[in-house]
Amino acid sequence: MLIVIALGGNALLKRGEPLTIVNQRVNTKVAIKSIAEIITAGHKVIITHGNGPQVGLLALQGASYKPDEAYPLDVLGAETEGMIGYLIEQELENVLPVGQQVAMLLTQIEVDSKDPAFDNPSKPVGPIYSKEEAESLASKCGWTVAADGENYRRVVPSPEPLVIPDIPVIELLLKNNIIVICAGGGGIPIVRQSDGLTVGVEAVIDKDKASALLAKKLGADMLLMLTDVDAVYKDWGTPKQKAIREITPTQISKMTFANGSMKPKVEAACDFVNSVSGKAGIGTLQVALRIIEGTAGTLIS
Structure with missing residues (x-):
């Protein structure tokens, strides 16, 4: 299967953990072990990742230096995509067989300049x-x-991702059996001007929505979203909470989930499954292969 694997920010940096390169590299090694198992099982993978903690830290550092000269979010997004992508690429190359090529691609994603998210x-x-x-x-x-x-x-602001101009490049890499790391942090947000030229904007695209769009455009068989929660739960945080193991988009769309945590993942999963009739899995990094096999996490199909 062709699987788009979306690594959540909490899969690369544990909650409350200092945002040091040492910690991020340690967590990346753990992530790569699980991804390598999926590759060894015979699946083709495309890897995306979050960047919330990292882009926020860079913004804070920039504002502490000269707030009026701080870099905009699209530039910070590109910086974090390169940094995290580098760690993932290097650790993958360290565990995969010699000769297996890996490429990290800085990925621009087009949004609408009139998206209401810019006002909210x-x-x-x-x-x-x-x-x-x-x-x-x-x-x-x-x-x-x-x-x-x-x-x-x-x-x-977190506008909706609309177009991934780099899809032909990603398809070319996949055609040559190269493992691709792309659309990190939701991709670099750009808008198209009236003259047809593009320019970056102050925003961060939701990584799960960008990953769903990527999976749809590539015709992937599965979208796998890995986080620090073992499954999607019904009635989360209450005495009646119960893990959902298998469910349809219609059924899960009737449930309520928290903004900024599980809701975007569920929406991205439903969007992908409804569009291409594929499968979407949500769960922890440690059992990634089992989620694909349907014995762990939540499967939406």
Whole structure:
């Protein structure tokens, strides 16, 4: 099968863990072990990944230096896509047979400049703060902040991904049996101007939605979204919570899930399955191959 594997930010950096390269490399090694098992089982894979913590940290560093000269989010997205993609590429090459080629592609994704998301920032990025810290940073840097559980985080616009101009390049790489790492962090958000030229915009595209679009355009057999939760749960956080093992898009779309966590994954899964009649799996990194086999996680089909 051709499988698009979307690594969640929490799969690469555990909650509350310091955002050091050492920690990210350790977690990347764990992720690659699971991905290598999928490849060894005979599947072709395309890898995407989140970048919320990383892009938020770079933005914070830039604002601390000279807030009026801070790099825009599309540039920070490109930087994090290169950084995380490099770690994944290197660790993959270290465990795969000699001769198996891996390519990391900086991927632009087109959005609509009139998308209502630009007027309603909702995508959490960066570290968590106390209410006082968040309000101080919002005032100093001109950020929008919102509650994230008991803490606060910066939130930024998250427009819908529409077009992936790099699809022909990705298809060429796949045709030559090259493992592709692309659309990291949801891809680099761009808009097309009236003259036909493109330019980056201040936004972060949801990684799961971008991965679903990628899987649809490539005609993938499966979209596999890996996070730090073992499955999608019905009545999450209540005494009645129960893991969902297998379900249809129609059934799961009638349920309610939290914004910014499981909701985007469920929506991306339903979008992919309804579009190409493939399968979508959601679960933890450690049991990735079992999710594909239908013995772990949540399978939507």
